[in-house]
Amino acid sequence: MNRREFINLAGALAVGVAGADTLKDLMIKGPSGIMVGDAFAGPLPMNRLNAFAKEVIKRKHYAVGYPINQNLNMKDFYKWFVDSGLCNVSMNNVGNPRKESALMNSHAFENEVIEYFAPLFGFKTGEAWGIVTHSGTDGNMHGMYFGVKYLQAKTKQLPIVYVSDQAHYSIKKLADLQNLELRIIPAVPMGQMDVSAFEKAIDPTKPALVVIAIGTTFKGAIDDHPAIAAALRRANPPAVYTMLDAALFGGYIPFSPFKDVVNRQKLAFDAIAVSGHKFFGFDEPLGLFITTNEVFNSQNPFRVAYLNDAVPTITCSRSALGALKFWWQMTRNGEKEYAKQAAYILETAQYQKDKLDEMKYPAWLNPMSNTVFFKRPGDWIMKKWDLAPDHDDRLCGDLAHEILMQHESRKTVDEFIADLKKDV
Numbered sequence: 533m534n535r536r537e538f539i540n541l542a543g544a545l546a547v548g549v550a551g552a553d554t555l556k557d558l559m560i561k562g563p564s565g566i567m568v569g570d571a572f573a574g575p576l577p578m579n580r581l582n583a584f585a586k587e588v589i590k591r592k593h594y595a596v597g598y599p600i601n602q603n604l605n606m607k608d609f610y611k612w613f614v615d616s617g618l619c620n621v622s623m624n625n626v627g628n629p630r631k632e633s634a635l636m637n638s639h640a641f642e643n644e645v646i647e648y649f650a651p652l653f654g655f656k657t658g659e660a661w662g663i664v665t666h667s668g669t670d671g672n673m674h675g676m677y678f679g680v681k682y683l684q685a686k687t688k689q690l691p692i693v694y695v696s697d698q699a700h701y702s703i704k705k706l707a708d709l710q711n712l713e714l715r716i717i718p719a720v721p722m723g724q725m726d727v728s729a730f731e732k733a734i735d736p737t738k739p740a741l742v743v744i745a746i747g748t749t750f751k752g753a754i755d756d757h758p759a760i761a762a763a764l765r766r767a768n769p770p771a772v773y774t775m776l777d778a779a780l781f782g783g784y785i786p787f788s789p790f791k792d793v794v795n796r797q798k799l800a801f802d803a804i805a806v807s808g809h810k811f812f813g814f815d816e817p818l819g820l821f822i823t824t825n826e827v828f829n830s831q832n833p834f835r836v837a838y839l840n841d842a843v844p845t846i847t848c849s850r851s852a853l854g855a856l857k858f859w860w861q862m863t864r865n866g867e868k869e870y871a872k873q874a875a876y877i878l879e880t881a882q883y884q885k886d887k888l889d890e891m892k893y894p895a896w897l898n899p900m901s902n903t904v905f906f907k908r909p910g911d912w913i914m915k916k917w918d919l920a921p922d923h924d925d926r927l928c929g930d931l932a933h934e935i936l937m938q939h940e941s942r943k944t945v946d947e948f949i950a951d952l953k954k955d956v
């Protein structure tokens with residue numbers, strides 16, 4: 533069938549005349565038997581969709597094992613989105629948001645999100661470049677790629693990547709993706725990078741790309757940035773790029789008394805990656821990536837003729853809706869609301885740790901952390917409360933953790949503790 537015949541058949545299908553069945557035969561059946569691409573398939577199976585929605589909403593109460601804020605408040609955003617007519621428009625934030633572009637995008641709002649957060653991470657006015665990313669991993673990806681290019685521009689050498697064994701797996705994958713030498717540094721039992729092991733691992737002849745965990749995934753440990761910086765000064769490699777993986781903690785730490793930990797004026801770093809859907813709470817993965825103009829300017833511009841621009845991001849199409857959602861939330865919430873939420877999750881984590889201590893249940897909580905980790909309970913608790921497992925023989929062997937987010941109240945903690953009491 534050629535292009536013209538196909539178009540004629542599609543027209544026949546639209547008006548339901550002879551020949552339409554031939555086109556239907558060409559369509560692929562999906563796993564559920566529904567014609568893929570069949571625009572005339574009939575009404576949507578609303579019962580199925582509503583049952584799915586009901587089930588997911590029910591599970592929300594027990595979703596305490598992963599760092600996702602389930603206290604969303606997106607109704608007003610979506611109302612505006614529909615009422616304004618934007619729900620029927622395709623926007624795309626492709627390109628450098630700092631450059632004027634004729635495309636249908638929300639760059640202006642994206643820039644305001646970065647301008648709002650950059651000073652909270654200690655970037656001076658006019659010093660920062662950044663984007664709203666697809667996720668924390670997307671931020672790590674940009675951070676590592678930008679770091680490699682920055683160090684290469686400075687030294688004409690590829691760097692060695694240093695990260696602790698407790699760091700998120702995305703760092704290890706991203707080093708693999710760029711074919712970089714990766715030195716995984718052991719962590720102490722509470723999860724922080726062992727700085728003496730790090731110092732021994734530093735190659736003083738090669739540039740260093742160091743990823744500092746501001747909240748490890750499982751134990752919620754913050755690496756000792758001052759000690760890492762001191763070790764780097766002593767080893768003195770040809771150039772250093774430091775990046776903070778602050779996926780969850782980067783959301784609440786700036787609004788807490790511990791904010792200096794992510795303030796580059798207090799402890800220098802070159803880039804930071806934060807997840808948007810973790811502390812802030814969105815209905816889809818989002819994130820922030822912020823670096824300096826100095827790092828940004830050392831990137832290969834790769835001029836893209838069809839966009840009439842040099843595109844600095846790795847990803848081409850980027851969500852315009854995500855940037856709008858971030859802008860909406862930060863404008864509505866402001867620092868006071870974020871500070872209230874930061875205090876709430878830290879307080880609930882302490883409450884849970886105290887409850888576990890009261891029943892003499894082996895449990896740990898790092899400073900500045902909302903992640904309580906403890907001896908792994910029975911499978912039924914793991915399943916019911918959607919807990920994440922890990923293992924460390926230096927503690928008690930099998931472990932699980934709970935991440936106290938905004939949707940988990942003291943009452944929920946009490947409910948969890950009651951279950952645990954049935955289990956011991």
Ligand SMILES: Cc1ncc(COP(=O)(O)O)c(C=O)c1O
Nearest residue numbers: 667668669700747748749779807
């Ligand atoms: C420390 C850390 N970094 C990065 C990530 C990845 O973030 P995302 O899920 O937004 O890609 C996570 C996710 O849990 C994390 O804990």
